[in-house]
Amino acid sequence: MQVPPFSLSRQLSDLGQELDAAVLKVLHSGQFVGGLEVTTFEESFAEFIRVPFAVSCNSGTDALILALRALEIGVGDEVITTSFSFFATAEAISAVGALPVFVDVNPDNYLIELDDIEAVITSATKAILPVHLFGCPVDMKRLRQIAEKHHLKIIEDCAQAAGTEWDGEPVGSWGDVGCFSFFPTKNLGAAGDAGAITTKDKLIAQRIRELAVHGMPRRYLHSHLGYNSRLDAIQAAILNLKLSRLNGWVEQRGIIASRYTELLEGVKGIRLPASINSKAGRHSWNQFVIQVHSNNQFSSSNQDNRDCLKSRLEDRGVYTIIYYPIPIHRQPAYMNMTFSKMKLPFTDKLCSEVLSLPIFPEISEKEQVHVADSIKEILSN
């Protein structure tokens, strides 16, 4: 049996004719940039996140950059974030000229350690940028208290968290802005790059709208240096169709995560991801990430346990991914920054121990059993 880490083929065949029709309709309309599909999507997505405004753009990365720019964060400003995330989280902060300030993660939920935030706040700090990593919600009530106390903005990186909630409210509705990616592997995926920003603030929404179209409040008047970051109508049509299925897919991801937990409970040598008490929030399980303990060496020679498990799983047809092997602050792109030498013990440990098991809404129980049995087999001898 072959189990891919992620697959779209079953979802595409489920959507079938409807998907083809949605794309063809746009293709024959001749309206490719902006238009009805785009405004419909923005309205539906705003409703989904339960905020008054959603502004679409070209990618999750652009969503972060546009949000930072709209909040007037730039050169000389500091933004507190996590180093255990996709590179774009910090790259966006650097792209606007600000300095990312990293704090360690909480070892239980892999998210920004809220206890460590206040210690790194300086007079230059302008915002906190939490990441709802793998679909797991950050405690936004507590984060908001910290932000309010120090008059800081909050930019939520919700790229992996469409459908995630904290305390009954969707992520992306807690901060000043929420930034979403619709890259194909995310919970809501387009057929290419796409993104959106959510906000309750009309002025911020307006600023983002202008920045995304060359800083142009009206035709050929450019009040700011902006970007060309628009959502294509074909992508919007696909997203409109898929948004109506998103809740079902997120529910399915929850069932898959519970099944992995049942199948792998008590297995020695690994640690399962913490689940969220349903009263506290809703995890959307974009990834199911286990930790492979690096002590009690079961691998031969100098290959570490995690990499050894990964390659032995491949021998059994199970394909896993490492999100993320290198913390952001240690990436070569940041080699010359002083923070590149800083110690973030839990972040470093996770990067050497995490392994993401195959997860997508259409994965079958049989496939999950094969994944779990393979892990047990490998770890027991």
Ligand SMILES: *Cc1c(COP(=O)(O)O)cnc(C)c1O
């Ligand atoms: C995917 C991702 C992004 C960037 O989104 P793109 O649409 O790929 O630009 C940003 N942050 C996180 C945490 C992501 O997973």
